[in-house]
Amino acid sequence: MSAIQDQVRRRRTFAIISHPDAGKTTLTEKLLLFSGAIQIAGSVKARKASRHATSDWMEIEKQRGISVASSVMQMEYRDCVINLLDTPGHQDFSEDTYRVLTAVDAALMVIDAANGVEPQTRRLLQVCRARNTPILTFVNKMDREVQEPLALMDEIERELGMGVVPFTWPVGMAKFFGGVLDLRKAQMRVFSPGEDKRHDDDEIIDGLANPLLAQRFGAAYEQAAGEIELVQEAAPAFDEAAFLAGRQTPMFFGSAINNFGVKEVLDALVDLAPPPGDKPAIQRTVGATEPKFSGVVFKIQANMDPAHRDRIAFVRVASGHFTRGMRLKVTRSGKEMRPNTVVTFLSQRRELLEEAYAGDIIGLPNHGVLQLGDTLTEGEPLQFTGLPFFAPEMFRSVEVADPLKTKQLRAGLTQLGEEGAIQVFRPVAGSVLLLGAVGQLQFEVVAHRLEHEYGCKARITSARYNVARWVTCDDAKELQRFIDGNAHRVAMDAVDAPCVLLEYAGELRAMQDNWPKIQFHALREHA
Numbered sequence: 001m002s003a004i005q006d007q008v009r010r011r012r013t014f015a016i017i018s019h020p021d022a023g024k025t026t027l028t029e030k031l032l033l034f035s036g037a038i039q040i041a042g043s044v045k046a047r048k049a050s051r052h053a054t055s056d057w058m059e060i061e062k063q064r065g066i067s068v069a070s071s072v073m074q075m076e077y078r079d080c081v082i083n084l085l086d087t088p089g090h091q092d093f094s095e096d097t098y099r100v101l102t103a104v105d106a107a108l109m110v111i112d113a114a115n116g117v118e119p120q121t122r123r124l125l126q127v128c129r130a131r132n133t134p135i136l137t138f139v140n141k142m143d144r145e146v147q148e149p150l151a152l153m154d155e156i157e158r159e160l161g162m163g164v165v166p167f168t169w170p171v172g173m174a175k176f177f178g179g180v181l182d183l184r185k186a187q188m189r190v191f192s193p194g195e196d197k198r199h200d201d202d203e204i205i206d207g208l209a210n211p212l213l214a215q216r217f218g219a220a221y222e223q224a225a226g227e228i229e230l231v232q233e234a235a236p237a238f239d240e241a242a243f244l245a246g247r248q249t250p251m252f253f254g255s256a257i258n259n260f261g262v263k264e265v266l267d268a269l270v271d272l273a274p275p276p277g278d279k280p281a282i283q284r285t286v287g288a289t290e291p292k293f294s295g296v297v298f299k300i301q302a303n304m305d306p307a308h309r310d311r312i313a314f315v316r317v318a319s320g321h322f323t324r325g326m327r328l329k330v331t332r333s334g335k336e337m338r339p340n341t342v343v344t345f346l347s348q349r350r351e352l353l354e355e356a357y358a359g360d361i362i363g364l365p366n367h368g369v370l371q372l373g374d375t376l377t378e379g380e381p382l383q384f385t386g387l388p389f390f391a392p393e394m395f396r397s398v399e400v401a402d403p404l405k406t407k408q409l410r411a412g413l414t415q416l417g418e419e420g421a422i423q424v425f426r427p428v429a430g431s432v433l434l435l436g437a438v439g440q441l442q443f444e445v446v447a448h449r450l451e452h453e454y455g456c457k458a459r460i461t462s463a464r465y466n467v468a469r470w471v472t473c474d475d476a477k478e479l480q481r482f483i484d485g486n487a488h489r490v491a492m493d494a495v496d497a498p499c500v501l502l503e504y505a506g507e508l509r510a511m512q513d514n515w516p517k518i519q520f521h522a523l524r525e526h527a
């Protein structure tokens, strides 16, 4: 096995998907703790992107800086290198989250056992399903009064449309939570509360039918044993191929805050989640173990220092071996870069700064050379596909309060647009720029950042549009006819892709009937 093959085999890259408050931050922290990446609990919690920050700009400012370090966490566990990518918690930034999900090979779904499947989880899961991302499920907060496990399992299956295969099963809940029966190892892991205990401290009782279990856990055990019988009759056996195709999810029960059930999840990531695989580019499919480096920018974050307009491009390595100072080429622009400084993420491995393999994330500071969706290679012209831009659902007009600041506004919006903070549209007819977003909060962030980072106060007013579709056509002339004929409602986006803006969904249907050769897209996949 070559050195690259060996490194790729060891990589696991995943993100946690959950509804706010299900326990993502807590679980993240415990995963880091168990792998030894951090020593003390509380380090991640302190960085938690505040979910109450809806109108607190200082908070958002702070988080943008802090979250660079914690947005990628790398840990070593057993013989694997695990990359955990953080996703923004607030649903108004879900576009960002979708793009992060394109950079992972697996997802860990955290469900609050009291609340079951919640809206944000459902939305994120749909994105994973669309990409056939394998999903592991962690049912959290078993130390509380929660739903019955059978009902939860049923709900997950029904709501998310995938087979659920329990790997552990809870005995009791809340005050009577006794622990979990490990269905594979045929043993019970006994629960004891406490944030500071180590996983190895847990008491183990061997055998699922050990008489000791009935003695100690009484009715709770009897019920669990009965449920397991039902489940094992009805549920399909674990099928690795179905899991890898995102059709089946292994389910684990636990309590993150009590460090309970966390190690099982880490082990499952190592044992079940796949290493980086092939990635489709327009030109060809690229194998993760190919010797030459390639990578794709899936996220851009403005740096903390507003005085320097540098930003960090997050690049997921798709193939080869990245070393600091190597010469890279941006396929879109043909520009070369030679990254000597690479941003540090939270990691136990010093060499993250020096080298990286498929599945790893590198942070490259730049002044606008890199845009979302860009592909970097050692020279081969490759353009990866699959980084989604969603058609906005909310629109605003934007003008400067002081006409002398028009240039700053344009510059600021261009950069914020490239960063993916907002989508900026230039109408074919008319000079007022339009902003498109998926969530209201995005407009507020943009107004705030325009003022503080670009020194221009923007006047953001409502626009009459509610629907946007990118338009393409195999016949360039027909596309031009369409644009000319609809100039009053066609706008160009940040990469000059034409987009039609409409007030009602009904208009779209009429337009599709009138222009049968034109294709309308709710999703744009690359520059």
Ligand code: G4P
Residues within 6 Å of the ligand: 018, 019, 020, 021, 022, 023, 024, 025, 026, 027, 048, 051, 089, 140, 141, 142, 143, 144, 254, 255, 256, 257, 258
């Ligand atoms: P999030 O990132 O998904 O939004 O969730 P987070 O980890 O912040 O957890 C949300 C709340 O749930 C926190 O309480 C956290 O302590 C609690 N929690 C997480 N795991 C468990 C668990 O296994 N059992 C119980 N009972 N609670 C759990 P909080 O009061 O909102 O925050 P804090 O005051 O504890 O910081």
